[in-house]
Amino acid sequence: MTEYQIFTVDAFASKPFEGNQAGIVPVPADQPLSAETMLQLAAEMAIAETAYLTPLSRNPGSLPFQTESHFNLRWFTPAYEVKLCGHATLAAAHVLFFELNNTSDSLTFDTLSGDLTVSRNADGSLTMRFPQDKPEGVIVDQEYRTIVQATLGHCREDVEVYLSPALNYLVIYDPQMTYQGLRDVAPRFSAEALDARKAKGVMGLVVTSRGKDVDFESRFFDPWSGVDEDPVTGSAHTVLAPFWNERLQKSEFSAYQCSQRGGSLGIELLDNGQVAVSGKGVVVIRGTLRL
Template structure:
């Protein structure tokens, strides 16, 4: 089985978020798919399979579980199909757990249309205080499968030290930590994402989290377009546009490895 490792939401190798992209040519059990993802031990492994109607099946696995939505591995899958596996379609249509997702390209920039995740601000209460110093907290929200906290500054997000035991105790898929960017920055907001319950202590760049971040920051600013940066140690950037109940996430990707799994 052919595979590629792709760094997504970056133009530089060994930055952004890595995903393994596997082109399925034979049927494998879910247990085998999970075992391969654990073997890669990247935040996501994407499995793509050609369907008869020109669409592609797409599934995403962390080292520990299958997930409902993953942005960077979708970007990686599209990049691999276009640059590595000889596909020429200008629009890629993926059938996933989250419905049909489309990816288009404009030269090297790829744009994914994902469902917008509605957020609702909540009283920070005990759960937020269990994961961050209350003096740093500006707000909290429910964000689909995740929880979200807003800190006072971009520097506070950068310096945030996660208590992974406390984050796991939240019983959500993950915790989004965000703040407005500094006034002099061309970026609108920054974020980090932690998902120990999914086998990912910190995800380098998380497309699905930005489906919620787009809505959260739209409510706060009245804007519907953003430039964002996830400030993990690898880091990554993406552009965001809200189009009704869809969020368009745009970015780059670069292939770093290729090979064949002996399955």
């Protein structure tokens, strides 16, 4: 039987039971886990994502989780592996910096979306840099109309619909929606709506509006992943940053994802085509996994 450390982290949170939960498993290079086991454990955890990080050690015999700055990182929902997950990246970096005492100022993660960097700030927050995924407007045909209707309960002519090319996130923007209206959204995904989602290749639904005390707010729905609503979605903000850049004519944003748990994010659209996403994390569970 092999033992691994395991942590549950609330990401984009300043205290327990806020933000988005992520399971983090440091995997030593000489104790690899199969993809099947990673998926089984993610299903066992039954939270939005469980992430696995392995040092890409250049110094055999050292303490790689403390001294290395380059790691492989994989993310799994309870149903499948994903290309990009912001909150679990922040959670993984938080574990490395504040639980495993990594001495680096900046970490690089080798992922399915390329190399991602995370740096720590003086206030204890972390800043991640991801490639932006600018959404493009779509013609609202019957399948998109079915998805919007299932999400909002209506599909008026003024509702705007966009699809991001890399992550295939569908952005729904109702210009008449208030911040309270966003909180009241209660999707009902019929079999017809789920079939339309699959036909269009949509991997996540983002509903967004202007915020009351922040620049913009959003919610993220992903029932086919095994979690109906994601509490705080870092990757969605790689889509929302360029979306709101065109509407607000600014590149730095305060954002809030107004799920039941909720979470705050600092967002910056960078000149190099990346999006900087900042937030804090809190470890709520420390344990030992025996496999």
